[in-house]
Amino acid sequence: MAKITLNINKKEYPLEADPQMPLLWAIRDLAGLKGTKYGCGVAQCGACVVHLNGEAVRSCVTKVSRAVGKQVVTIEGLSETNSHPIQKAWQEVDVPQCGYCHSGQIMSAVVLLREKPNPTDQDIDDAMAGNICRCGTYLRIRKAIHVAAEEQKKLAPQG
Amino acid sequence: MDNQTVSRRNFLKTSAVTGAVFSLGFYWPSNAKSAKVINTADANKFGVEMNSWVHIDASGKVTIFDHRAEMGQGSYQAVPQIVAEELEVNLNEINVVFAQGDAKKYGNQVTGGSSTVRGSYKNLLKLSATAREMLIQAAATKWSVPKLECYAEGGHVFHKPSGKKFHYGELVEAASKLEAPKDVVLKKRSEYKLIGKPLRRLDTPLKTNGVAVFGLDKQIPGMMYAAVERNPRLRGKVKSFDDTATRKIVGVKNVFKVKMGVFNTYREGVAVVADSTWAAIQGKKALKVEWDDTGFEHLDTETIYKRQAEALQTQEGLVFKKQGEPTEIIAKAAKKIDVTYETPYQYHAAMEPLNCVAHYQDDKLEIWGPIQAPEWVQDYISKEMSIPKEKVTVNMTFLGGGFGRKAFMDYPHEAAVISKEIKAPVQVVWTREDDATQGPFRPGITYRCEGVINNGEIDAFKVRMAGQNNDHWRGGKKDVANRSTSEGFLKPYTESIKNLAIMDVPFETPIPTMWWRSVYASTNGFAYESFLDELAQEAGKDPLEFRRAYLKEERLQTLIDKVEQVSGWKNRARGAGYGVAITECFASTVAQVVKVSKAPGGGVKIDQVWAVMDCGWYVNPDTIKAQIEGSIVMALGAATIHEVKFKDGKAVDNNFSTYQMPRITDIPSIEIHIMDNDEDAGGVGEPGLPPFAPALTNAIFDLTGKRIRKLPFSLIGV
Ligand code: FES
Ligand code: FES
Numbered sequence: 001m002a003k004i005t006l007n008i009n010k011k012e013y014p015l016e017a018d019p020q021m022p023l024l025w026a027i028r029d030l031a032g033l034k035g036t037k038y039g040c041g042v043a044q045c046g047a048c049v050v051h052l053n054g055e056a057v058r059s060c061v062t063k064v065s066r067a068v069g070k071q072v073v074t075i076e077g078l079s080e081t082n083s084h085p086i087q088k089a090w091q092e093v094d095v096p097q098c099g100y101c102h103s104g105q106i107m108s109a110v111v112l113l114r115e116k117p118n119p120t121d122q123d124i125d126d127a128m129a130g131n132i133c134r135c136g137t138y139l140r141i142r143k144a145i146h147v148a149a150e151e152q153k154k155l156a157p158q159g
Numbered sequence: 160m161d162n163q164t165v166s167r168r169n170f171l172k173t174s175a176v177t178g179a180v181f182s183l184g185f186y187w188p189s190n191a192k193s194a195k196v197i198n199t200a201d202a203n204k205f206g207v208e209m210n211s212w213v214h215i216d217a218s219g220k221v222t223i224f225d226h227r228a229e230m231g232q233g234s235y236q237a238v239p240q241i242v243a244e245e246l247e248v249n250l251n252e253i254n255v256v257f258a259q260g261d262a263k264k265y266g267n268q269v270t271g272g273s274s275t276v277r278g279s280y281k282n283l284l285k286l287s288a289t290a291r292e293m294l295i296q297a298a299a300t301k302w303s304v305p306k307l308e309c310y311a312e313g314g315h316v317f318h319k320p321s322g323k324k325f326h327y328g329e330l331v332e333a334a335s336k337l338e339a340p341k342d343v344v345l346k347k348r349s350e351y352k353l354i355g356k357p358l359r360r361l362d363t364p365l366k367t368n369g370v371a372v373f374g375l376d377k378q379i380p381g382m383m384y385a386a387v388e389r390n391p392r393l394r395g396k397v398k399s400f401d402d403t404a405t406r407k408i409v410g411v412k413n414v415f416k417v418k419m420g421v422f423n424t425y426r427e428g429v430a431v432v433a434d435s436t437w438a439a440i441q442g443k444k445a446l447k448v449e450w451d452d453t454g455f456e457h458l459d460t461e462t463i464y465k466r467q468a469e470a471l472q473t474q475e476g477l478v479f480k481k482q483g484e485p486t487e488i489i490a491k492a493a494k495k496i497d498v499t500y501e502t503p504y505q506y507h508a509a510m511e512p513l514n515c516v517a518h519y520q521d522d523k524l525e526i527w528g529p530i531q532a533p534e535w536v537q538d539y540i541s542k543e544m545s546i547p548k549e550k551v552t553v554n555m556t557f558l559g560g561g562f563g564r565k566a567f568m569d570y571p572h573e574a575a576v577i578s579k580e581i582k583a584p585v586q587v588v589w590t591r592e593d594d595a596t597q598g599p600f601r602p603g604i605t606y607r608c609e610g611v612i613n614n615g616e617i618d619a620f621k622v623r624m625a626g627q628n629n630d631h632w633r634g635g636k637k638d639v640a641n642r643s644t645s646e647g648f649l650k651p652y653t654e655s656i657k658n659l660a661i662m663d664v665p666f667e668t669p670i671p672t673m674w675w676r677s678v679y680a681s682t683n684g685f686a687y688e689s690f691l692d693e694l695a696q697e698a699g700k701d702p703l704e705f706r707r708a709y710l711k712e713e714r715l716q717t718l719i720d721k722v723e724q725v726s727g728w729k730n731r732a733r734g735a736g737y738g739v740a741i742t743e744c745f746a747s748t749v750a751q752v753v754k755v756s757k758a759p760g761g762g763v764k765i766d767q768v769w770a771v772m773d774c775g776w777y778v779n780p781d782t783i784k785a786q787i788e789g790s791i792v793m794a795l796g797a798a799t800i801h802e803v804k805f806k807d808g809k810a811v812d813n814n815f816s817t818y819q820m821p822r823i824t825d826i827p828s829i830e831i832h833i834m835d836n837d838e839d840a841g842g843v844g845e846p847g848l849p850p851f852a853p854a855l856t857n858a859i860f861d862l863t864g865k866r867i868r869k870l871p872f873s874l875i876g877v
Contacts, residue, residue: 001409018437025435025436025437028436030435034372034376035369035370036369037373037511038375039511039512040815041590041814042591042816044814045820075368076368076369079368090363091363091364094359094360094785097232098559099371099559100373100509100559101559102366124823125823125824129822132510132815132820133792134508134562135510135560136788136791136792136793136826137785137788137789141823
């Protein structure tokens, strides 16, 4: 056990954790933020995706020690009012069914949209292939990412 | 945010709106003839209980109880959408709360068989309209005006001539004391403001910011975490275990043997209780358990299918349906078709692995979890643990997928047993590996199909099925044919085909099996609809026209017209890669056409899927479309990607690295149409699944001449 401090969603969490513990369980059980999901534990499904200094990582295979001194953003911290263009597009297209995979889907899609503001279907497939949705919402995920890209364009500062 | 108190806009206000508290509520059980007044335990929380589904408080706030599990299929949307229509309230101003398991109040709460809407809509409409009429009557009485001059809208009652109004909260106490009118007039379909509209789902915003509480997210004060090493063979026992290494792991508090019920049998394992999920999982990995696996067979996949094939060659089986002289005609025929179709065992693979929170104290028990069948859980645990039923409270959280698996009682039972042992609340977490290997699974089934074509018509039709009967795990009789032997196959065929036999060849293994989305229709559909295609081919007829001739019902003809039209069936070139299949389950019929073409890198690819759903009266077309999209994706996985294989009596693949799932890269374009009619409501969560696999393989036959008779197969390997 070690005393560590995690910065999650711009808030400091002093925790006592086994440094080997995956970030996922530290976020969920120690920091008590349950929005990030467990799906496989072996980097196969993407349910656990969070941002570590802005990069999408699979928290189930990221040791908590790696997150020390970095900015962790989870689905709860993506926006204050559920209003990131990706979140809004997900609502507009009514993407989720059970919804369990979508914390991870959304966190992956946010990074995609930042890096490719105008993603093609192929870009979306490449970026989202690591996220499984057992309910099969894939067609809507694709559609919603296009919707979000449009929305983001409108929001972008002119010039 | 707990699902007990969520709503779309006003979830924070729920506890603040309980200004006036009524101790009496109006209670109208779903199955009772007349109304009666009872004490409602929840009155101080949600106001006056107008009926089991509707509570209205003094401020006019309406709370609607969703008595069914929400696992993605949309009950959280559908139930309120139905109630709000006849109650005349705005959908975005209500609270939606998951009801607890209570059969007396809600009738059947088991979310299975695609039954949420079709099982309760008539009752929901009627009791909502009744509540509305009572509120109108209460207003009319207060104003001393004729009831006919009043109407309800948006949670208010208005007096038309004067423009006066009351909100429901001002009327609810008076209304609750009125005699319930016996025969209220329900709206016509053309008068609906909410039903039939593609309204956005109420739960979507909760699922885009991490607020929705799934079973795994439930936390209660003092809760411990447990992981269980269970015998990988259901029938095996724990002989002994060594927990030396486990107990050295920081955070591990307790290790002991557990036994939980799986339908009419038991499964054994060793529980590790710890102060975090991670410590519990680590502790489980460090266990050394010796199993006692004597007294039952340890089968391999190959052996299972070899035995099924043998049984189908040597046994007639139990009669499910028989008419005419199919066997005699087949025996004498100069030319007959005699083919076998094989379908694999499947695993549910809900994204949320099984889990459950239980708190046992002083002979009472409370459970929270992703549960499809709260009243079954209540019933079962009450019996198994000898706790009076009224002391077992079962709360449904959101479910991260269910597909049938979360209608079993083993995981809540296990959590309850562990909580009792450690005298503390506990959350039992199944790892993905546990979830993938423990079953129960969809049974793998082989079908032998024999047929004779004479003058372009079916002269004899005989299907024998060899596969495990799920009912046997629940104590079902062994000397009767599986009640689902022809599930999925359109019933009219079994009347219009004059010489027909449908038989169930009994087949048992120690591998646990149970429902998987669309149940036997998911495998039967492949066999029957492929076989029909082979018969059409033999008859030299167009596959759709061939089917039409046996499906005379107008409703089916209309469905066929529709799928023919939307898919451009008539204009297609023969051999262009089109296939069709039509199946029925849970009172809905779905036709699908799949179009395939040669893939550039070899094999085939799916260009387009057209699906037409006839589910009768429906609530939300967008939810239905989502369910069909999801069903097709699930069917695609089961047909072309994954299967559960067994070796030495154990499931082999234990995670998504080897048990692959369809991903965004695999998904074809899908176009969906819903038939509009006034027939009774059918299911929507499952019926979209069965026709996909046969429509796909029929399309591949059309393109390549190659008949696929074994699932799963690889698209690129065709
Ligand atoms: S839980 Fe991390 S990738 Fe599946
Ligand atoms: S919505 Fe259920 S797993 Fe994606």
